[in-house]
Amino acid sequence: MGQSPDLPGERPPFSAAAPAAPLWDLIELLFFAYRDFVGDPDHVLEKFGFGRAHHRVLHFVYRNPGLKVADLLAVLRITKQSLGRVLKQLVDEGYIVQRAGPSDRRQRLLFATSKGESLVLRLAGLQTDRIRRALGAAGAGEGAQLRRFLRGMIDQDEDDPVLKTILQASGTAETEER
Amino acid sequence: MGQSPDLPGERPPFSAAAPAAPLWDLIELLFFAYRDFVGDPDHVLEKFGFGRAHHRVLHFVYRNPGLKVADLLAVLRITKQSLGRVLKQLVDEGYIVQRAGPSDRRQRLLFATSKGESLVLRLAGLQTDRIRRALGAAGAGEGAQLRRFLRGMIDQDEDDPVLKTILQASGTAETEER
DNA sequence: TATTTATGTCAACTATATTGACATATTTCC
DNA sequence: GGAAATATGTCAATATAGTTGACATAAATA
Numbered sequence: 200m201g202q203s204p205d206l207p208g209e210r211p212p213f214s215a216a217a218p219a220a221p222l223w224d225l226i227e228l229l230f231f232a233y234r235d236f237v238g239d240p241d242h243v244l245e246k247f248g249f250g251r252a253h254h255r256v257l258h259f260v261y262r263n264p265g266l267k268v269a270d271l272l273a274v275l276r277i278t279k280q281s282l283g284r285v286l287k288q289l290v291d292e293g294y295i296v297q298r299a300g301p302s303d304r305r306q307r308l309l310f311a312t313s314k315g316e317s318l319v320l321r322l323a324g325l326q327t328d329r330i331r332r333a334l335g336a337a338g339a340g341e342g343a344q345l346r347r348f349l350r351g352m353i354d355q356d357e358d359d360p361v362l363k364t365i366l367q368a369s370g371t372a373e374t375e376e377r
Numbered sequence: 378m379g380q381s382p383d384l385p386g387e388r389p390p391f392s393a394a395a396p397a398a399p400l401w402d403l404i405e406l407l408f409f410a411y412r413d414f415v416g417d418p419d420h421v422l423e424k425f426g427f428g429r430a431h432h433r434v435l436h437f438v439y440r441n442p443g444l445k446v447a448d449l450l451a452v453l454r455i456t457k458q459s460l461g462r463v464l465k466q467l468v469d470e471g472y473i474v475q476r477a478g479p480s481d482r483r484q485r486l487l488f489a490t491s492k493g494e495s496l497v498l499r500l501a502g503l504q505t506d507r508i509r510r511a512l513g514a515a516g517a518g519e520g521a522q523l524r525r526f527l528r529g530m531i532d533q534d535e536d537d538p539v540l541k542t543i544l545q546a547s548g549t550a551e552t553e554e555r
Numbered sequence: 556t557a558t559t560t561a562t563g564t565c566a567a568c569t570a571t572a573t574t575g576a577c578a579t580a581t582t583t584c585c
Numbered sequence: 586g587g588a589a590a591t592a593t594g595t596c597a598a599t600a601t602a603g604t605t606g607a608c609a610t611a612a613a614t615a
Contacts, residue, residue, distance in 0.1 A: 205491050221501035225524065225527070228543070229411065231530075232530035233411045236407060251571085268594095310384055311385065329530060332530075338522065341523075345515075346406060347517070348523055350406060351514035352410035353413055365406070430603090458603090459602065481613070483613070
């Protein structure tokens with residue numbers, strides 16, 4: 200006697216305290232959108248022998264010149280061992296330099312070189328092109344609402360100085376810098 | 378003689394054919410938003426001994442009952458070897474069942490069990506809660522503009538039947554199902 | 556019947572992360 | 586000034602999620 204597999208049946212026609220219906224379409228659109236969003240940089244990074252991890256490190260170092268290792272670890276939420284492998288490659292190949300902190304010489308402050316800047320701008324350009332295309336397709340002034348929506352998706356973290364400034368900045372104004 | 382590290386200087390004050398300015402804030406907001414968006418399910422999955430890969434498989438199988446293995450591979454863009462490991466666990470532990478295709482018995486059509494449904498609804502509930510919160514905070518209404526933006530971020534793929542139907546559906550109407 | 560297709564499996568390897576232990580230099584506290 | 590705490594780095598073992606390549610089986614199709 201084959202036991203029937205336990206498939207879910209029809210949804211009950213009605214229910215008093217039903218949980219809010221899942222927003223299936225937005226869940227899926229976010230998945231595909233983010234995959235393509237990071238896919239463009241991935242293709243370029245591959246030619247350099249780098250991966251996504253290198254992109255993230257280079258991005259945050261470029262955007263926060265003089266970033267402390269501790270703050271980079273906080274924003275990436277990885278361990279120093281994991282960062283180590285990636286950062287060492289970026290330093291060895293001249294994309295990032297380290298300088299001792301002026302007041303606390305234990306700190307190794309991180310800076311992108313112009314070689315690093317050139318790569319990070321190339322990657323950001325790809326992502327920016329995709330975003331601009333999508334903003335255009337979405338119609339007038341979607342940017343402001345989109346920023347508010349994305350900020351609302353993000354959990355605060357008092358122990359992450361980089362994230363803190365990002366949430367403050369985007370909370371303030373349109374900040375289309377330069 | 379210490380060679381100065383090759384740091385990027387000030388941006389040139391003006392330039393005729395400058396590339397469009399990177400949308401730094403949106404690039405970063407997307408990164409953090411997506412990380413927290415998948416972070417909620419991650420915590421739950423961990424208690425089940427599962428990872429993100431299991432979530433993706435279970436999600437698309439639940440959303441597309443009777444999905445062919447080939448179509449699942451297409452939408453996930455992974456190899457059958459990579460899928461194999463994850464799918465085997467989900468089947469062994471009773472979250473997914475396989476049935477031979479009625480017309481083509483080589484096919485193994487995939488279905489979520491009610492155990493699988495219960496897990497996938499729990500995970501979707503977490504993500505839905507976060508999205509609703511953010512939509513509310515953004516004053517974005519039902520998210521019509523957001524849907525158009527996200528669709529604009531996604532590349533078409535004729536060889537992916539699952540993606541094709543998603544882009545069609547979300548392109549049509551508000552599709553708040555049920 | 557011969558070939559193609561849909562799926563599965565074995566094996567080796569890569570990228571990115573983890574935990575735990577320990578090392579070094581520097582700063583801070585008493 | 587010495588002890589303790591801090592910032593960073595390194596070695597080793599392990600986990601997760603992916604890859605390529607080779608080969609196997611059953612069922613459909615030419």
